[in-house]
Amino acid sequence: MEEFLQQLINGLSLGAIYALIALGYTMIYGVLRFINFAHGDVFMIGTYIGFYVLNTAFVQSLGPGAETAVIVFLAAMVGCGLLGVIIEFLAYRPLRNRPKLTVLITAIGVSFFLEYTGQLPFVFGADPRTFPTVVEKTTVLQAGGLVIDSYQIIIFVVAIALMLGLRLLIMKTRIGTALRASSMNLKAASLMGINTNAVISFTFFVGSALAGAGAILYAMSYPKINPLMGILPGLKAFIAAVLGGIGNILGAAVGGFIIGAAETMTAGYISPTLRDAIVFAILIIILIVKPSGLFGRGGTEKV
Amino acid sequence: MLHVEGLKVSYGAIAALKGISFHVPKGAVVTLIGANGAGKTTTLQTISGLHKVVEGTIKFDGQEISNMPSHKIVSLGISQSPEGRLIFPGLSVKENLMMGAYLRKDKKEIRSDLDYCFSIFPRLRERLMQAGGTLSGGEQQMLAISRALMAKPHLLLLDEPSLGIAPLLVQLIFEKITEINRDLGVTMLLVEQNAHMALKVASYAYVLETGEITLEGPASELASNEDVQKAYLGM
Ligand SMILES: Nc1ncnc2c1ncn2[C@@H]1O[C@H](COP(=O)(O)OP(=O)(O)O)[C@@H](O)[C@H]1O
Ligand SMILES: [Mg+2]
Numbered sequence: 270m271e272e273f274l275q276q277l278i279n280g281l282s283l284g285a286i287y288a289l290i291a292l293g294y295t296m297i298y299g300v301l302r303f304i305n306f307a308h309g310d311v312f313m314i315g316t317y318i319g320f321y322v323l324n325t326a327f328v329q330s331l332g333p334g335a336e337t338a339v340i341v342f343l344a345a346m347v348g349c350g351l352l353g354v355i356i357e358f359l360a361y362r363p364l365r366n367r368p369k370l371t372v373l374i375t376a377i378g379v380s381f382f383l384e385y386t387g388q389l390p391f392v393f394g395a396d397p398r399t400f401p402t403v404v405e406k407t408t409v410l411q412a413g414g415l416v417i418d419s420y421q422i423i424i425f426v427v428a429i430a431l432m433l434g435l436r437l438l439i440m441k442t443r444i445g446t447a448l449r450a451s452s453m454n455l456k457a458a459s460l461m462g463i464n465t466n467a468v469i470s471f472t473f474f475v476g477s478a479l480a481g482a483g484a485i486l487y488a489m490s491y492p493k494i495n496p497l498m499g500i501l502p503g504l505k506a507f508i509a510a511v512l513g514g515i516g517n518i519l520g521a522a523v524g525g526f527i528i529g530a531a532e533t534m535t536a537g538y539i540s541p542t543l544r545d546a547i548v549f550a551i552l553i554i555i556l557i558v559k560p561s562g563l564f565g566r567g568g569t570e571k572v
Numbered sequence: 573m574l575h576v577e578g579l580k581v582s583y584g585a586i587a588a589l590k591g592i593s594f595h596v597p598k599g600a601v602v603t604l605i606g607a608n609g610a611g612k613t614t615t616l617q618t619i620s621g622l623h624k625v626v627e628g629t630i631k632f633d634g635q636e637i638s639n640m641p642s643h644k645i646v647s648l649g650i651s652q653s654p655e656g657r658l659i660f661p662g663l664s665v666k667e668n669l670m671m672g673a674y675l676r677k678d679k680k681e682i683r684s685d686l687d688y689c690f691s692i693f694p695r696l697r698e699r700l701m702q703a704g705g706t707l708s709g710g711e712q713q714m715l716a717i718s719r720a721l722m723a724k725p726h727l728l729l730l731d732e733p734s735l736g737i738a739p740l741l742v743q744l745i746f747e748k749i750t751e752i753n754r755d756l757g758v759t760m761l762l763v764e765q766n767a768h769m770a771l772k773v774a775s776y777a778y779v780l781e782t783g784e785i786t787l788e789g790p791a792s793e794l795a796s797n798e799d800v801q802k803a804y805l806g807m
Contacts, residue, residue: 453660453663454658460651461723463674
C-alpha cells in the first residue's frame with residue numbers, strides 16, 4: 270500500500286509536468302487544428318534558458334532558493350512564450366491557408382531545426398549539461414516508507430496554480446473568450462471583430478510558456494539536459510493530449526496525470542524498460558477504442 | 573454607402589469573381605441573386621476581409637476597405653450573418669449574442685439591443701442558456717442574424733439566410749429581415765439562391781453568374797423579367 274502510494278505520488282508529479290506540456294499541444298490544436306511538433310523542442314529550449322539564467326553571476330550570487338526559483342521560472346516561461354510566438358509568425362503564419370499537411374511537415378522541420386541547431390558547438394553543444402540547483406531538495410514528509418520531497422510539492426503547486434490560472438484566463442477574460450470562440454470557429458471569430466492573428470499569437474505564447482514552466486520542473490527533477498531531450502517528454506505529452514481528447518484543455522491536464530502515473534507504475538511494478546512502451550501502448554489503445562479521447566466530442570481529424 | 577468596382581477575386585488559378593461592380597445605397601436592401609457557385613459567398617467574404625482582392629475597389633462610406641483585416645472592417649460597421657450560420661456550438665445563445673458585440677463597450681445599449689433581438693426572435697430568449705450547437709437550423713439562423721445585429725452594424729451582410737431551413741421558417745425570417753430594416757434603418761446586402769424571396773424583400777437586385785454580373789435593376793422589374801423567371805423563379 271505504502272509503495273503503491275509512493276509510486277502514485279511519483280507518477281502524478283511526473284504527470285503534472287506532462288500535463289503542462291500537453292496543454293500547449295491542445296491549445297494550439299484547438300485554434301489552428303494542427304499538431305505543433307516543435308512543442309517538445311520549445312520545452313527543451315526552456316531547460317537551456319533555465320540553465321543559462323542559473324549560471325549568470327547574479328543568480329549564482331543569490332544561490333538556490335525562492336528568489337532564484339522565481340527568476341528562473343519567469344525567464345523560461347517568457348522565453349519559451351516568445352519563442353512560440355516567433356515560430357508561429359515565421360514558420361506557420363505564411364502557410365495559414367495551405368493544406369494542414371504542409372503545416373504539419375513544416376512543424377517537423379522546425380523541430381529538427383531546433384534539435385540540430387541546438388547541438389552545434391557554438392549553440393548548446395551535443396553533450397549533456399548539468400542543470401544547476403534551483404532550490405535545495407528536502408524531505409517534506411516521511412511516514413514509514415513514504416517520502417514526499419520538496420520538489421514534488423513544488424511541481425504540484427506550480428502545475429496546479431498554472432492550470433487554475435489558465436482556466437481563469439480562458440473563462441473569465443476578454444482574450445480568453447476570444448480564444449474559446451476562435452477554437453470553435455476561426456472564421457466566425459474574425460467576423461465578430463476578433464483579431465484572430467493576435468489570438469493565435471497569444472495562444473502560442475501561453476501554450477509555450479506552460480512548456481517553459483514544465484521544462485524547469487523537469488530539469489530540476491532530471492538535471493541532465495541535452496538538445497534532444499525534448500523528444501520523448503514531448504511525444505508523451507502529445508499522447509496525453511490525445512488521450513484527453515485533443516483540443517480539450519481539461520482533457521490535456523487529466524491525460525498528463527494518467528500518462529505520468531501509468532509510466533511510473535509500469536516502471537515500478539512491471540519493468541523499468543517498459544516505461545516508454547506503455548505510453549505508446551496507451552496511444553494505440555485510444556486510437557482503436559476512442560480516437561476522440563476521454564473528453565473529446567467525436568469529429569476526429571487525421572493528423 | 574457600399575461601392576464595389578471591378579472586383580476580382582480568385583482561389584489560386586480559379587477566378588471566382590471576374591470584375592464585378594455594384595452598390596448599396598444607405599438604408600436600402602439590395603440583393604445579389606445567383607445559382608450555387610456563382611460567387612455570392614466569395615463576394616460577401618471579400619467585403620468582410622476574408623479574401624484577398626486581386627483587383628478592384630471596395631469603398632465603404634468613401635473609405636477603401638479592400639484587404640483590410642476583418643476585425644477592422646467589423647469596427648467600421650460591417651457585420652455578417654455567414655453562410656452555414658457558423659454559430660459557436662459550445663457557447664450558449666447568450667454568449668453567441670455577446671460575441672457579436674465583442675468590439676462594443678456601451679453596456680447599456682448592448683442590453684437594449686439584446687432586448688430588440690428577443691422582440692424580433694422571441695425563441696432566442698427561450699433558449700438563452702442552451703448551447704448554440706443544439707439549436708435547430710432555423711433557430712441558428714435567427715441567432716446568426718441577431719448576433720450580426722449585436723455588432724450594431726451600419727451595413728448588414730446576409731449570406732443565404734434561407735439555406736437549409738424549413739419553408740415556413742424561411743417566410744418568417746424574410747419578414748423579420750424587412751422588419752429589422754424598417755426598425756433600425758440598417759442597410760442590407762442580401763445574397764440568395766432563393767430569388768423568389770429575395771426579390772420580395774429587396775428594392776434593387778443584381779444577378780450574378782459564374783463570377784460576373786449579368787443583369788441588374790429594381791427588384792420588381794427583375795421579378796417580372798422573363799430570363800430571371802426562367803432561370804431563377806422556376807416559371
Ligand atoms: N475555398 C475555396 N477554394 C477554392 N475554390 C473555391 C473556394 N470557395 C469557393 N470556391 C469556388 O469559387 C466559386 C464561387 O463560390 P461561392 O462564392 O461559394 O459561390 P456561391 O456562394 O454563389 O455558391 C465556385 O466555383 C467555388 O467552387
Ligand atoms: Mg454561397
